[in-house]
Amino acid sequence: xxxxxxxxxxxxxxxxxxxxxxxxxxxxxxxxxxxxxxxxxxxxxxxxxxxxxxxxxxxxxxxxxxxxxxxxxxxxxxxxxxxxxxxxxxxxxxxxxxxxxxxxxxxxxx
Amino acid sequence: xxxxxxxxxxxxxxxxxxxxxxxxxxxxxxxxxxxxxxxxxxxxxxxxxxxxxxxxxxxxxxxxxxxxxxxxxxxxxxxxxxxxxxxxxxxxxxxxxxxxxxxxxxxxxxxxxxx
Numbered sequence: 001x002x003x004x005x006x007x008x009x010x011x012x013x014x015x016x017x018x019x020x021x022x023x024x025x026x027x028x029x030x031x032x033x034x035x036x037x038x039x040x041x042x043x044x045x046x047x048x049x050x051x052x053x054x055x056x057x058x059x060x061x062x063x064x065x066x067x068x069x070x071x072x073x074x075x076x077x078x079x080x081x082x083x084x085x086x087x088x089x090x091x092x093x094x095x096x097x098x099x100x101x102x103x104x105x106x107x108x109x110x
Numbered sequence: 111x112x113x114x115x116x117x118x119x120x121x122x123x124x125x126x127x128x129x130x131x132x133x134x135x136x137x138x139x140x141x142x143x144x145x146x147x148x149x150x151x152x153x154x155x156x157x158x159x160x161x162x163x164x165x166x167x168x169x170x171x172x173x174x175x176x177x178x179x180x181x182x183x184x185x186x187x188x189x190x191x192x193x194x195x196x197x198x199x200x201x202x203x204x205x206x207x208x209x210x211x212x213x214x215x216x217x218x219x220x221x222x223x224x225x
Binding site for chain 2: 036042043044045046049087096097098099100101102103
């Protein structure tokens with residue numbers, strides 16, 4: 001199973017941008033990069049995903065390195081509601097199971 | 111509602127008893143996943159159902175754990191002879207599997223406490 005590595009925790013001030021890194025050095029050419037987040041006492045929720053090109057949606061942006069061995073989730077203006085554990089996951093076609101690591105716990109300071 | 115529904119939301123059981131956890135996926139979703147999350151830990155994959163294919167049971171921790179999905183919809187996770195180490199939040203997710211675009215929708219989970 002393809003693995004990802006993320007920092008255990010990060011802090012950000014409210015209304016500032018946050019860059020959450022993820023390393024996935026064993027990524028294969030067909031693996032998609034997915035990000036989920038888990039708010040306290042809730043199930044994970046989808047944030048964004050991509051393959052090679054950078055992606056933007058209403059929640060966040062995903063920047064993917066040219067060699068695809070790392071990616072960064074960007075929250076443009078952190079709010080208190082963004083405090084959560086963020087998971088970076090590789091989706092390998094044909095395997096179907098997401099392997100969640102321990103994720104990055106984001107703390108947002110008012 | 112339109113989301114993934116799990117029941118019960120909380121379950122306290124005595125060691126040695128059997129429990130059943132239920133998951134109602136989003137209508138039309140072909141894929142269904144079960145995960146387990148122990149306190150302060152990440153999600154541990156348990157089992158995956160996709161349409162009529164044989165389920166991927168590779169994550170089930172022991173033969174005390176089993177799951178079925180009836181009619182391609184509702185799923186039940188059964189834990190027999192529960193142990194204290196089974197205490198965790200059990201999360202169900204469903205997705206409409208289309209190539210590699212597998213945005214999964216998670217339920218709120220069932221918090222299982224074995225005393």
